Amino acid sequence: MDVPRNISHSASQLFLLDKESSEYKAFLAIAHVPHPDRTILGSFINDAFDPEEAARYFLQITSREDSSTAPPREAVLQFLSDWKTLINKFRPTIATSLSNDTKKLIYERDGGQCCLTRAPFKSYFDQGLEYVHIITPGVFADPELSEGTTLFEMLNAFLSGKVLDVVRSSMLDLDPKQPVKLDNLWLLSTPASDAFKEGEVYLTVQTWKKQPDTSRKQTYSAKTNIYKPLHCPRLSMPTETIHIENRTPQSTPILNEELLAIHAGFSSPLAWIEVSKYMDVSVKDTSRGKPPTPSSASPFFSIFRRLWTLFPSFVRTSVYDILARIGLRLYGPSLSMTVFKLPFGLYLRRGSPLLAPKYHVEAHTLKLVEQSTRIPAPRAIDVVETPRFSYLLMTCVPGRPIGPQFSTMTDGEVEQAVVDLKEYVSELRKISRKPTEYQICNSQGGGILDWRIPDSQREELRFKSEAEFNKYLTDPFWEEIRIKAAKSHDIYHDIVFTHGDLNPRNILAENGRITGIVDWENAGWFPEYWEYTKAHYTVRGLKHWLVDVVDTVFPGYRDELVVENMLSDLLGPF
Incomplete structure (x- = not known):
């Protein structure tokens, strides 16, 4: 989990922590450390076997004797340096000096295939096959990890004394006849080995699937730490359930469950170390980022839009169907079955004829945004319907969804995203509303469409x-809930134009700047707090995003958030 920077001013999930707890105080103490080092440091607490105990240890080591002020910066940075050293000591390693006999034992035990991907091998010395130590042999013989050292005490706080004793005893308990600890070795393909060493993949025991003989078979869940952007290589896993089998129990032990648990604990810190390396080589100068220019800036666009819509509807829809097929071949399917990326920088919504009214509203919204703001949003080109489909053609906006790249954005880039988003929200709120008897409605004055309000998808609600x-x-x-809701419902709010779904999927970014805001189907006139509370809706677990972006863009509306969370929770799952 990314560790946010602005915890003390947040209304998000972290504010639920007891302000007097060691965890909360520790997070405050590391707020000044830049990301990703802040998150690497935070993983000492978040991923510890006992987070509160780990936080107490951190505060004890880094705080001044009187404990009355925040830990000195130098002490925090020294702790970070020691923690990075410890993380790397528990990075899995490739076994490079195994005897052929030992390789054969592991190869036969693991069935001659990668334990994670099930990729088969032809022999125990096949190319692309690696024998991997879950924990580096001799790690507990390292003088830096001897009892009483800084790293030993840090490890003790992270794992807890009981777990450390078990693992340490296991690693030091070697068979004189077999100097290599076989239950610390397994067979992996090179891609699987890389993912395991970098903390991208880790295993946890499926406790609900009890095996009759765990010396022969154990069932694990394969979990992932995906922090780097989508374009980075990732391990392809055929299944999330991994069966670790011992096919030669008479001669070899099965993989050690405790050692896999230790790797699982270190997997997230390892993955954040890799994020740090990625950011070091791909760091971007946010000062070079320029505000994007809306795609309709060219006079040619307006002329094209007018001329194109003069063609008969059957011609236009035939072209759209052809382009949709080409788009599927070129770009693959999108997250929605009704949205297609097309050539020539276009996007198409194609759905049931019943969706035509919604497409008309969205097109009207996009034109309103185009005429009234400088927000980089898609530009509506055409809305047309046939007995088979309804269509909305619009332009594409540059950039990629900010969500998958957010973990690798610097604090400076996040701050710039906040500046951009504040400006765009401010522009939206300045759009004037035509006089009508309905205050809360869509951009045309009709019924709203909002995923927070299920009935809005079936009824005309305004x-x-x-x-x-x-x-x-x-x-x-019931009455008790209405009384609690009055805490915010009794407050007067301006009615302002609202996007209604500002989540990380719908905000596009590039080089530290917001380059586009998409998916305007929920837009309309709502109370001023609605943009903020909806930005929390369905993404409450994204603490870094909510704390450092959403709660910073919208400094108020905290009572409204509490009430909205209560009402939406009572209404049912997202």
Whole structure:
């Protein structure tokens, strides 16, 4: 988990921590450390077997004697340096000096295939086959990890004394006839070995699947730490359930469950070390980033849009169908079955004829944003319907979703994203609303569409006042809930134009700047807090995003968030 920077000002999940707990104080103490070092340091607490105990140890080691002020910066950075050293000592290693007899034992025990991907090998010396130590042999013979040293005490706090004793005894308990600890070795392909060494993949025992004889077979869940962007190589796993089998129990032990658990504990810190390396070689100068230019800036675009829509609808829809097939071949399917990336920098929504009214509203919204703001949003080109499909053609905007790249953004880039998003939200709120009897409605004055309100997908929902809207939100619940909701519902709010779904999938970025905001189907006129509470909706686990972006863009509306979380939780799952 990324460790946020602005914890003390957040209304997100971390604020649920007891402000007097050691965990909360430790997170505050490392807030000044730049990402990703802040997150690497935070993993000492987040991934410890006992996070509160690990936090107490951190504060004890780094704080001044009187403990009345924040730990000195030098002490925190020294702790970080020691922690990085310890992480790398527990990085899995390739066995390079095994005898052929030992290789044959492991090869036969593991069935001549990669234990993670099931890729088969032809022989025990096949190319692309690696024998990997889960924990480096001799790690506990390292003088830096002898009892009483700084690293030993740090490891003791991270693993807990009981776990450390078990693992240490296991690693030091060697058979004189077999100097290599066989239950610390397994067979992996080169890609699987790389992923395991870098903490991308780790295993946890499926405790609900009890094996009758765990010396012959054990079942694990394969889990991943995916922090680097999507374009980085990743291990392809055929299944999330991994069966570790011992095919030669008479001569070899099965993989050591405790050692895999230790690797699982270190996997996230290892993965963040890799993120740090990635950021070191791909760091971007955010000062060079320029605000994006909306795609309709060229006069040619307006002329093309007018001329294209003069063609008969059957011609246009035939072209759209052809382009959709080409787009599928070139770019593959999108996350939605109704959205297609097309050549020529275009996107297409194609759905049921029943969706035509929604497409018309979204096109109207995009034109309103185009005419009233400088927000880099798609530009609507055409809406057309046939007995078979309805279509919305729009331009593409540059950039990639900010979510998958957020973990590798520097604090400076995150700050710039906040500046950009604040500006765009401010521009949205300045859009003037035409006089109508309905205050809360879509951009055309009709019914809203909002995933937070399931009935809006089936009914024409619009409201003459915020009070009427509040009544609708609380009608399904009992009096006690309505009284609690009054904490924010009794507050007067301006009604402003709202995107309604500002989550990391719908915000595009490149080189530290927001380059586009997409997916405007939920947009409309809502109470001013709605943009903020909806930005929390469905992404409550993304603490770094919520704390350092959403809670920073919107410094108020904390009571409204508490009420909205309560109401949406009671209404049902996201």
